[in-house]
Amino acid sequence: MRKIFTVLGIVCASVAMNAQIVINEVYGGGGGTSAGIVLNQDYVELINKGTSSVTLTGAYLQYSSATSTSAVGASNIQALPNITLNPGQTFLIGEGTTTTSVGAALPTVDFAPTTNVLNMSATAGKIFLTSNNTPVASATDSNIIDFVGYGSTAVWFEGTAAAPAPSNTTSISRTNGVDTNNNGADFTAGTPTPQNSTSGTLAVSDFGKEKSLFVKNTFVKNNEIVFGANAKDVKVFNMFGQVIKTASVKADGTLNVSDLAKGNYIVTGTVNNEAVSQKILKD
Template identity: 65%
Template sequence: MKKIFTVLGIIAVSAFANAQIVINEIYGAGGGSNSAILYKYDFVELKNIGSTSITLTGAYLQYASAAGTFNGGNSNHALPTITLAPGQTYLLQEGSAGTAGTDLPSPDAVGTINLSGTAGKLALTTDSTAPTSATSSNVIDFLGYGSTASYYEGSAAAPAPSNTTSIARTSGDTNNNGADFTAGTPTPQNSNSGSLAVADLSRTKGNFIKNTFVKNEEITFGAQANDVKVYNMYGQVVKTASVKANESLSVAELQKGNYIVTGTVNNKPVSQKILKD
C-alpha cells in the first residue's frame, strides 16, 4: 500500500520520499482482572521509520473489531499534530477493561479505544472518514491482527497478541502484516524514550539471547557479541558489556520488568527484548 502524506500538512516537502509514520506496536489486554496482564491500559505505538523528520496534522486513529466495520464513535479519535524524528516513537494510551497491570510510561497522548486482545483492525488515517479496506485512499498505515481479522495489509494478518505479549513491527514496512509483525514482550516507548537506532529496535530471530524470559538473574548469549547495551523502557542504558558465545551476564541489580538488549554480532547490529521476572 502506498503511504499517503501529501494531504497531512507535512512541514518539510523534502520529507515526502522517505519519512513514514507507521503503527509500530500494539497491546490490547489493558486492565481486566487477569493477574497475568502486564499493563493497565491498551496502547498503540507509532514510529517514524523514515530517514527524515515528518509531521502529521489532522490524522486519526481508527479501530474496528475483527469482523466489524469502522464506524467512529468511541472507536476512533483525532491525533494531535505529531512531529517525529527518524526512529522516534509516539505512545498512545488507549482504553482499559479493569485495574490489573502497571501504568504505561508517560503517554504522549490519551484515547479511549478498547482494543481486542486477540484480533482486530487498526487504521492510521488522514481524516475521520471510515476506511472500508486496508487500501482506502485515506489510510496512512493499516494493521489487521489475529486469525479472524476480515482484512489486513498483504497476504496475511499479523499474529494475535495476548495478556503478556504485544505485536510489534520487526523492522521496516513491506505492507504485509503477517510478515511485518511478530508477538513478543511489550515495550511501550514514548517520544522521550531515548535514541535507540531503528536497527536496534528490530526483533531478531537468531541466537543473540537464549533466555529472553529471565528468571535466574542472568542473560545467556548464543553468540559472541560486542558493545552490548541493556536499555530500560525509558531509553536509558543501564548496563554495558561484551560477551562470548554461551557466556552469561548478570542482571541481578536490575529491577523486574522489560528491557531491550542491543549489541553487535558478526559486525551487524542486533537486539532482543527481554522480561526479567
Template identity: 60%
Template sequence: MKKIFTVLGLISAAASMNAQIVINEVYGGGGNSGSTYKNDFVELKNIGSTVVTLTGATLQYASAAGTFNQYHPLPTITLNPGQMFLIQESAGTGGTTNLPTPDYIAPIPTNFGTGTNTTPGFAMAAGAGKVVLANNSVQVTTPTDANVVDFVGYGTTATQFEGTGPAPAPSAANSVARTAGDTNNNAADFVAGAPTPQNTSGSLAVSDVKNAKTANFVKNTFVKSDEITFGADVKDVKVYNMFGQVVKTTSVKQNGTVNVAELAKGNYIVTGTVNNEPVSQKILKD
C-alpha cells in the same frame, strides 16, 4: 499502500528508506486478567531516514469482523528517524503497572454512527481486531483507502489486513510488534511477544549536532573509507540504522576511528557521550 506525510529534511538516496510513520506495536490486553499493564496502547514509529511531521491524523478502531465505528484525533506528531510515539488507550480493572509516560492520552472516542462513548481511549480486544492510522477523520473501509497511512489487522479472525494475512494473535500477556520495516504484509511484519511500550524519550530520537562544544563529535559525516573519525573522547558510542536498531557499540579516544566496513551503504545515526553531554550525528556511509 499510499503513505501521505509532510516530510522535513533531506530525502535519502535509498528509496526503501523513504520517511514514514507506521503503527509499530498494538496491545489490547491492558487491564485484563493476566496482564501486566493497566492500559491498552498503540505505539507509532518513524521507520524512515528523515524527520517526519504528521498533521490532522486519527486512529480508528474496529472489532475483528466489524467496521471502523470509532476514532479519536491525534496531535501534530514530529518524529526523528527511529523515534516512537506512545498513545495510551483504555484502562481496565486488572494489571499491575502503568505505562511509561504516554506521549498522548487518547480522549473519549467519537463514533462514526449513532451512539456515544463515555470513557477515554479505545477498549481494544486482546486477541483480534483492527487499527488504522489515517491522515484525516474520514471513516476507513478498506486497507487501501486513500487516507490510510498504516493498517494493522491482528488475530486469526481479523477480516481485513495488509498483505496475505493478519498479524498473529496477541493476548492479555502479549502485544503484536513490528519486526523491522514495512512490507505492507501484516502476517510477515509483526510478531507476538511481551509488550514493550516506548515513548519519545525512551527511544531513538536524535538529530544532527548543533552544539559548538561538540561540533567535532564525528569529523567525517560522509564516510568513504569504512572508518568513522571522532574529534573528541566519546563514551558509549552507538550506531543505529534507520530502523532504530543498534548495529555497533564501542567507545573511542579523540581522533580515534571506528571501523564500519561490515555495515551496508546508507544513512546511520551515531550517538555518544562527550564531557557528560549526550550528542548525536547523522552520517552517510558510501
C-alpha cells in the same frame, strides 16, 4: 504503509520510503481485571521509520473488530495531536483502561485521549492510522496511511496474512522496523515494550553507520547477542525499563543472554562515541 507524509504534513506519494510514520506496536490486553494481565492499559505505539523528521497533521486512529466489514463507528475514530517525530523516534498513545485494571503502568504516554478512547481486543482486531476522520470502510480506502489487522479472525490486513494474535501478556510489534506491507511477515508477538517519544532512539529501526554496526542479530535464536563493532557501556533493558545486564564488547564479540526469558528487550551502548540502541527479540 499506505501513504507517506512529508515533513510539511502533506501527502506525497513521490517521497519514496523516507519520512514515514507507521504503527509500530499494539497491545490490547490492558484495561481488565483478569489474572495474568501484564499492563493496566491498552496502547498503540507509532514510529518514524524514515531518515528525516516527519510531521503528521490532522491524523487519526481508527479501530474496528476483527470480523467487521462495515465502516468504523464514530466512537472508534480518535483525533491525534499534531505529531512531529525524528528518525527512529516513537510516540506512545494510551488507550483503554479502568480504575480497577490490573498490571503495571505504562511509561508516561505522549498522548492520553479523553474522548473516543479505543478499547481494543486482546487477541484480534484492526487498527488504522488515517489522514482524516472519514470512517474506514474497506482495506483499500485512500485515507489509510498504515493499518494492522491482527489475530486469526481479522478479515482485513496488509499483504497475505494478518499479524499474529497478541494476548493479555503479549503485544505485536514490528520485527526490526520492517514494513513490507505484509502484516503477517512484519509483526511478531512478544513481551510488550511500550516506548514514548523521550525514549530517544530506543526503537526498532537502525539509522546511520554506528547503529548498523551495533547489534548484528536482532532476532536472537542461540542465546548470544552478536555485536558488529566495539561497544562500550552496553546495557540490556527489560520492558519495565530496568537494566538487567551490562557489558562492554569487542567487534564480533557476543553477550550471553541464556538467563533471559523469551521476549523483547532494548540494548543500548556507545559505538564510536555515539549513543545507539536496538530492540531485540529473544526466541
